[in-house]
Amino acid sequence: MKNKKSICMWCHCHCPVEVHVEENRLVGFEVDGEHPHGNLYEEASKGCLRRANARKWFYHPSRLDYPLKRTGDRGEGKWEQISWNQALDEIAGKLDRIVDEYGPEAIATSRGTGRTEDEYRARFFNLLGSPNIIGATEVCFGPAVAVSSSLLGWMPWPFPRRGITESILVLGTNVHSYQNVFTLFFQAQEEGAKLIVVDPRETEAAEKADMWLQIRPGTDAALLLAFMNVIIEEGLYDEGFVEEWCHGFEELVKHVKGLTPAWASEITDLPEEDIVEAARVYGESEAACSFHGMGIEHQPNAMQTLQARFSLPALTGNLDISGGDIISGPFTDVTLEQDVDAWERISKKQKKKQIGSDRFRLQSWKGYDLVQEENVKETWGKKCGGSMDLSLAHAPSVYRAVLDEDPYPVKALLTVASNPLLTQPNVKLIYEALKKLNLHIVQDFFLTPTAMMADYVLPAASWLERPYLYNGYGFGSFLMGAERAVPPKIEEKYNRRTDFQLWKELGRRLGQGEHWPWNNLEEAYDDRLEPMGKTFKEFMDENRWSSSKKKLKKYKDIGFGTPTGKVELYSTIFEKLGYQPLPEFREPPESPRSKPSLADEYEYILITGGRFQPYYHSEWRQIEGFRRIRPDPLAQIHPETAERQNINDGDWVWIETLRGKIKQKCEYFKGISPNVIHVEHGWWFPEKKAERSNPRGFRNSNANILTDSDPENCDPIGGNWPLRAGVCKIYKAEK
Structure with a gap:
């Protein structure tokens, strides 16, 4: 048996693992105990069901093995197997024909959660x-990097230390x-702490x-603004740090003067005394961490909420200190992913054609x-992330462009x-857009609902079948390597390829050949490791891990990567882009308060997307053991609310918004407010037969039938x- 060093990519923990292989067959894997942080990852991944079911996923009979070409209507599920060539x-x-007729901007790409080689897509x-x-x-993550880079010049990350960190503020995320x-x-x-x-x-x-x-x-945003009000009014801010290293403090003081805990209490439905107490606990700490998740970035006021969130550690002097939020800066010894995305090759004329960039800047x-180009790179020598993460067309507007041209x-x-x-969001609109496309290509592991709408479906190599260099998406001060554990091609069984191979081969066929000198990822990684004086194989053989020397308060030497060289509490970047330079609260555009006319019919607040085990996003629904654990989608409803609607625990219920309705099972949950409904996301049903209008049952229980994508x-x-x-309404689904 051989043991291969890899990185598990089945969630965003990125656990370093040792994969056990026998005669090119996967046996299993476990956390790599030789990794410098192996103990942490072992503790974090105890009882990981994905790891326990690795073989069932890898050798699942519905895994895509060869390229497929559509022979029927989109969604119908009729295919012929063809060769990669x-x-x-x-x-x-x-x-090529689309470029000739409509220009290259007529070709778009949709990416997922960044667990592939997206720098080569870019x-x-x-x-x-x-x-x-x-x-x-x-x-997901892009907003945090964009806002923190604007205010701080780099993305911070919490590093609590035992006995040093005194408080930890967590916003809108959970253990899973x-x-x-x-x-x-x-x-x-x-x-x-x-x-x-x-x-x-x-x-x-919680x-x-x-x-x-x-x-x-x-x-x-209202809560965080009230936190700042308390911290400033009670003198809990770090006067020395603010005076020397913050731009716009006086403007912020005036801005939050009236944004009191009493004001925030009326908005947030939180007791005023709880807001004050939490602000004091955080503000009085000698060292504090802060962390947020998708509960913030999925909001319609996400950017200014993030602006307030990243201002807090600056106000309190918790940036780049022991036990606080560390600004690591880049790992400078290698060529990072943001260095190979060829951003310099796209002309300004073509950049200006980016859909949505006139509005969402x-x-x-x-x-x-x-x-990134004018400020962050000037300070750190590298950008905090690549164009594939931070220079994006507006997805809802792109799908509308497909439909409306x-x-x-x-x-x-x-x-x-x-x-x-x-x-x-608003997947009924996306479905219509996919139907209208001249060409739709999907590369994936399984025939998902989206793949059912493709003209060509290409089998993707998983993390077990490819090498990888991981650096925390370009903002970490470390580098971790993964070797190919099992081959992506076994004669007469399967022939899968990496994303890198797809982009390289298409690039070579479309006249980009000179820009794709590597035959495989290992060769590309050799080039990227050249500044270290190592090949990819040597890096893997020696340690497969490297990190920058740890140093705190780096800003004393180089400042912050912003136009003023300081933390910008008053953002000159936002101002230059035409936005309010100080954080504000904005009532959600579709809430009982902003749209009281809807409240009689749609009386509940809807939240979607809470993560839950054993699934990850829309993945793993094929695994029989997982479906036994979690067979049905669950809507969390407070028992008082459910009983008022004559809904019992375990009943199927309809959840309906202005966009449509879906069916999920009621789960009585006392840990949610009676006026809030939470529905699980990512649900589809691989066992369902192909249907043109409802491939793999994507309409049945899909939270994004309900969500809004109106640019307004x-x-x-x-x-x-x-x-x-x-907002939503709920009612019992009749049998």
Whole structure:
């Protein structure tokens, strides 16, 4: 038996693992005990069901093995198996014709959660001349990097230390999303740190918290502004740090003067005294951490909520100190992913064609060039992330362009490591857009609902079948390597390929050959490791891990990567882009308060997207053992609310919004407010037969049937679509 060093990519913990292989067959894997942080990952991944079911996933009979070409209607499920060469030749030919007739901007791509080689996707598209990359990053992690880079010049990360960290503020996330991070939080809590959790639901994290603030969905900005009011009014801010290293403090003082805990209490439905107490616990701490999740980035006021969230550690002097929020800066010894995306190759003329960039500017090419190229890179020598994460077209507007051809026609979509019929908003509109495309390509592991709508489906190599260099998406100060554990091709069994191979082969066929000198990822990684004087194999053989020397308060030497060289409490970047430079609260556009006329019929607040085991996003629904554990989608409803609607625990219920309705099973849950409904996301049914209008049952229980994608209701700065804080009604589904 051979043991291969890899990185598990089945969630965002990125556990370093040792994969056991016998005669090119996967036996299993476990956390790599030789890794410098192996103990942390072992503790965080105890009882991981995905790890226990690795073989069932890898050898599942419905795994895609060879390229498929559609022979029937989209969604009908009729295919013929073809070779990779035929698939790539035909796809490249059709893309070439679209470029000739409509221009490269008529080709878009949808990406997922970044657990693939997306820097090479960006390289292909930048060389092609299309600025239209869309995907999950617009509402997941990308907003945090864009805002923190604007205010702080780099993305901070919490590093609690036992006996040093005195408080930890957690906003809108739970243990299942970041088990490694929460392991550190709980260890610090055991040594006396106070854990403050802000969440509409009593999650596992909320249960363990010293203070749980059960906030009204979509109002976190008001809470954080009141925190700043208390911290400033009571003199809890770090006067020395603020005076020397913060820009705009006086403007912020005036701005939050009237934004008192009493004001926030009326908005958030939190007791005034709880707001004051939590602000004091955080503000009085000598060292404090802060952390947030998708509960913030999925809000219609996400960007200014994040602006307030990243201002707090600056006000209190908790940036780059022991036990606080660390600004690591880049790992400078290698060529990072943001260095190979060929951003310099796309012309300004083509950048200006990026759909949505005229309106949602911070996460567009305009914000990317202003923040990363002109400021962050000037300070750190590298950008905090690549164009595939931070220069994005607006996804809802791209699908509308497919349908309406405004501002121009979008004719082709390459959906790679993405399942937009489950994971992007208003999927009925997306379904119509997919039907209208001239060309739709999907590369994935299984025939998802989105893959059922493709013209060509290509089998993807998993993390077990490819090498990888991981750096925390370009902002970490470390580098971790993974070797290929099992081959992606075994004669007469399967022939899968990496994303890198797809982009390289299409690029070579479309005239980009000189920009793709590598035959495989190992060769590409050799080039990227050249500054270290090592090949990829040598890096893996020696340690497969490297990190920068730890140094705190680096800003004393280089300042912050912003236009003023300081933390910008008053953001000159926001101001230059035409936005309010100080954080504000904005009532969700579809709430009982902003749209009281809807309240009689749609009386409940809807939140979607809470993570739950054993699934991850829309993945793993094929695994029989998982379906036994979690067979049906669950809607969390307070017992008082359910009983008022004559709904029993376990009944199927309809959840309906202005966009449509879905059916999920009622789960009585006392840890949610009676006026709030939570529905699980990512549900589809692989066992369902192919249906043209409802492939794999994506309409049945899919939370994104309910969600809104109207650009008018998206975040005005970043374009984040509102997956939480809408309104809904519920009623019992008759048998």
